[in-house]
Amino acid sequence: MRARGFKRGGVPVDHRAPFKTGPIENAFLPLNAIVQLREHRNSVEPVPVVSVGQEVREGQLLARSTGRASSNVHSPIPGIVRRIETTRTPGGFDSKAILVSLEGSFSMLGKRPERYLWKSLNKADIAHIVQDKGIVRVSSGEPLYEILSERSEAPGFVMVVSALEMDPYRRTEEELLALRAEDVVDGCAIAARMALPSRIMFAVDESMDQPTLEPLRELAARSELDITIQRFRRRFPQDLPGQIAEAMDIVDPGTLFIIEPSTLVALHEAVVSNKPHIEQYVYVGGGSIKRPAILKARIGAPIGDLIEECGGFSGHPETIVIGGPFRGREATDLDAPVTRTTRAVLALSPEETKSAPERPCVRCGDCVDACPEGLSPYYMLKLLRSGRPGDAEAAGLGRCSSCGSCSYACRSRIPLVRYFDEARQNEVRS
Amino acid sequence: MKRSRVELRSYPPFIHDWKTSAKAAWICSATLVPVAFWSSVLYGRIAVLTWLTAVAAALAAEAMASALTRRWTLGDGSAVLTGLLIAAAMPPGAPWYVPAASAVFAILVVKAAFGGLGANWMNPALAGVAFAYANWPTHMRDYLLPRFVAGVDGVSAATPLTFAKGLAGGLDIRVMDALRGASYPLSSIDGAVTGFLNDSLFSRLSARLPDGYIDLLIGFKPGALGESALVAVALGSIVLVSLRLIKFEIPLAMLTAFGLLSRIFGTGLPGESFLAGDAMFALSGGSLLLVAFYMAADPVSSPVGRGVCLLYGASIGALSFIFRRWGAFAEGVAYAVLVMNVTVPFIEKAAASLRLRRGRVA
Numbered sequence: 001m002r003a004r005g006f007k008r009g010g011v012p013v014d015h016r017a018p019f020k021t022g023p024i025e026n027a028f029l030p031l032n033a034i035v036q037l038r039e040h041r042n043s044v045e046p047v048p049v050v051s052v053g054q055e056v057r058e059g060q061l062l063a064r065s066t067g068r069a070s071s072n073v074h075s076p077i078p079g080i081v082r083r084i085e086t087t088r089t090p091g092g093f094d095s096k097a098i099l100v101s102l103e104g105s106f107s108m109l110g111k112r113p114e115r116y117l118w119k120s121l122n123k124a125d126i127a128h129i130v131q132d133k134g135i136v137r138v139s140s141g142e143p144l145y146e147i148l149s150e151r152s153e154a155p156g157f158v159m160v161v162s163a164l165e166m167d168p169y170r171r172t173e174e175e176l177l178a179l180r181a182e183d184v185v186d187g188c189a190i191a192a193r194m195a196l197p198s199r200i201m202f203a204v205d206e207s208m209d210q211p212t213l214e215p216l217r218e219l220a221a222r223s224e225l226d227i228t229i230q231r232f233r234r235r236f237p238q239d240l241p242g243q244i245a246e247a248m249d250i251v252d253p254g255t256l257f258i259i260e261p262s263t264l265v266a267l268h269e270a271v272v273s274n275k276p277h278i279e280q281y282v283y284v285g286g287g288s289i290k291r292p293a294i295l296k297a298r299i300g301a302p303i304g305d306l307i308e309e310c311g312g313f314s315g316h317p318e319t320i321v322i323g324g325p326f327r328g329r330e331a332t333d334l335d336a337p338v339t340r341t342t343r344a345v346l347a348l349s350p351e352e353t354k355s356a357p358e359r360p361c362v363r364c365g366d367c368v369d370a371c372p373e374g375l376s377p378y379y380m381l382k383l384l385r386s387g388r389p390g391d392a393e394a395a396g397l398g399r400c401s402s403c404g405s406c407s408y409a410c411r412s413r414i415p416l417v418r419y420f421d422e423a424r425q426n427e428v429r430s
Numbered sequence: 431m432k433r434s435r436v437e438l439r440s441y442p443p444f445i446h447d448w449k450t451s452a453k454a455a456w457i458c459s460a461t462l463v464p465v466a467f468w469s470s471v472l473y474g475r476i477a478v479l480t481w482l483t484a485v486a487a488a489l490a491a492e493a494m495a496s497a498l499t500r501r502w503t504l505g506d507g508s509a510v511l512t513g514l515l516i517a518a519a520m521p522p523g524a525p526w527y528v529p530a531a532s533a534v535f536a537i538l539v540v541k542a543a544f545g546g547l548g549a550n551w552m553n554p555a556l557a558g559v560a561f562a563y564a565n566w567p568t569h570m571r572d573y574l575l576p577r578f579v580a581g582v583d584g585v586s587a588a589t590p591l592t593f594a595k596g597l598a599g600g601l602d603i604r605v606m607d608a609l610r611g612a613s614y615p616l617s618s619i620d621g622a623v624t625g626f627l628n629d630s631l632f633s634r635l636s637a638r639l640p641d642g643y644i645d646l647l648i649g650f651k652p653g654a655l656g657e658s659a660l661v662a663v664a665l666g667s668i669v670l671v672s673l674r675l676i677k678f679e680i681p682l683a684m685l686t687a688f689g690l691l692s693r694i695f696g697t698g699l700p701g702e703s704f705l706a707g708d709a710m711f712a713l714s715g716g717s718l719l720l721v722a723f724y725m726a727a728d729p730v731s732s733p734v735g736r737g738v739c740l741l742y743g744a745s746i747g748a749l750s751f752i753f754r755r756w757g758a759f760a761e762g763v764a765y766a767v768l769v770m771n772v773t774v775p776f777i778e779k780a781a782a783s784l785r786l787r788r789g790r791v792a
Binding site: 355 | 440446449450454506730732
């Protein structure tokens with residue numbers, strides 16, 4: 001089977017940092033869970049249904065969805081609601097957060113998980129569960145209920161189960177494919193029953209080994225679904241929809257519905273075990289983490305706790321990043337909580353960031369070579385800086401996917417993608 | 431509405447490629463060190479002095495510009511590189527004020543006055559060299575024989591290019607043989623190596639390598655400091671290309687165009703006929719290689735797009751050929767690059783509008 005890849009630009013990510021493999025451990029329960037109600041800039045805040053001082057059970061509804069772009073939020077731990085207040089998130093937007101202090105007994109932990117037979121459920125039943133349990137797509141933070149029902153209204157799309165992790169660190173999706181292949185394929189079948197894709201494609205890394213792929217292939221064959229497994233070349237940003245479509249020679253990336261194994265696992269647990277989205281697989285790593293590992297953490301746990309569980313820092317990290325090294329956000333402090341979209345916590349050493357003072361553009365053309373969309377980032381920035389946003393738009397600013405390859409490659413360390421993001425935010429506002 | 435500069439301290443991506451513009455300049459400079467060393471071996475103290483003066487003057491000028499603009503830029507390595515490149519273009523015997531003034535002119539007038547690194551529209555080093563040629567034409571054309579050829583320091587001689595240009599065009603022998611016929615100096619090393627190559631290799635292919643090419647390669651001939659180690663320059667260019675520090679399309683197109691034109695039309699030297707010019711002599715003589723890899727391919731003053739770079743490089747090659755073939759002086763590569771530097775905005779604009787038009791049609 002030939003590995004496919006996008007055609008131009010990108011950044012090589014051949015080196016992969018080692019981490020502790022094997023069964024994924026549960027992180028310690030946080031004494032205080034800070035449950036952030038909004039996942040990203042565009043999500044609508046759900047309305048809290050608990051009050052300060054109230055006792056909550058594990059998995060009890062904390063805030064109710066208001067409809068579009070908002071999802072139910074549940075308590076990750078049993079305890080007392082201490083505070084409900086608006087805070088600034090690491091993503092740079094404001095969100096209400098509910099602080100729950102650990103107290104009382106667990107209803108889920110340590111108990112045998114419930115196991116419902118989902119095969120008898122119909123589309124509406126599944127939709128109800130997905131909405132009720134507040135499942136979000138881990139990669140984007142959008143309510144899964146919403147994107148699944150949107151897809152089901154426009155058939156003829158390909159569901160891409162993407163285990164592509166195009167950075168030197170995170171291996172969560174690959175590990176889930178290896179360790180919980182059955183649940184992933186089952187989750188896939190559940191999602192397929194609701195969204196009705198024309199076919200399903202598992203997108204895996206070219207470096208994925210046969211012992212992992214073989215059981216997956218068997219499960220796929222047994223599943224009565226139209227599942228193919230496709231290898232992709234290891235190059236950032238192969239994991240973006242545009243680049244997956246390009247590699248598959250598909251013209252419209254909109255015909256791809258991309259979902260990750262971790263989201264499918266959450267979906268599976270919601271449907272089969274009646275469990276709300278209160279856990280998240282987090283890769284904790286980077287050159288300044290002593291023992292990089294994947295942890296199954298509760299939502300609201302401070303990232304500092306996870307780092308401590310991985311042996312703490314080795315050396316002095318230059319920056320702590322939530323999410324990937326290419327598109328993540330810098331954590332302002334170690335109390336930043338895990339959310340349903342926190343896929344990685346990275347403590348990066350100066351050797352990894354290779355940061356340097358910003359210098360003027362030397363027209364080396366490295367950004368042009370790196371751009372997977374075939375744009376001329378240096379030229380677009382020149383136009384923006386000389387106050388010509390219209391010309392920058394004509395030069396292709398709208399086609400920029402904010403992947404960050406240009407900023408990665410820039411030898412003058414100009415944060416090109418930041419200027420592009422800002423320009424487009426201004427565009428929206430004006 | 432102008433939005434405030436994002437409230438985040440840092441912005442993704444958080445990891446970067448190893449390359450920085452400063453590292454690139456320092457690596458370029460480092461690849462010139464062997465050249466500086468070899469020329470110092472060849473010419474002794476005066477060569478060392480020229481290298482040091484040029485670099486020191488460039489650094490001083492950069493420091494002055496830094497002080498004026500309150501932006502400390504000495505660490506970006508570009509000043510040292512400019513100094514080294516200016517020294518490389520100097521004849522060994524040039525008085526100290528020639529490299530010094532050229533370096534100051536390059537840094538202050540050509541670079542700093544237009545806004546410092548990245549804003550100069552001409553290669554500073556080449557502009558500095560042109561400045562020297564304009565101000566001290568005699569000093570800049572007064573070359574010395576290396577001590578190993580002359581036996582003593584400080585013997586003046588014409589460069590092979592200049593000497594060959596002065597030879598009568600009607601001679602029917604190859605240029606190197608013509609040089610020998612005019613008793614142009616030849617080192618004993620060249621005689622030995624060429625003799626060995628001819629005996630062991632070329633005679634079997636019924637060919638003959640004329641004496642003198644080895645001298646060109648190892649700098650046993652009069653020439654600028656940077657021309658004294660063609661082998662080191664070639665090795666340095668391999669480093670630059672393999673680390674992808676320069677746009678290799680430029681030197682590639684430039685040398686190809688120059689070599690082809692020399693082969694087709696001849697270089698105006700003895701012993702040539704149509705389609706049988708001495709391209710080897712043309713390519714290995716003078717500063718062509720150094721200028722191609724270190725100056726023409728300077729990112730700041732060259733175009734960015736790959737296709738445009740090919741056009742740009744080929745134009746430099748063609749212009750160099752014209753200047754050398756029919757110009758007043760033997761060396762014209764520097765002017766060819768400077769001329770093309772000036773045209774970069776125009777050819778880039780033309781290329782952009784062409785792309786846009788094509789894009790709209792498609």
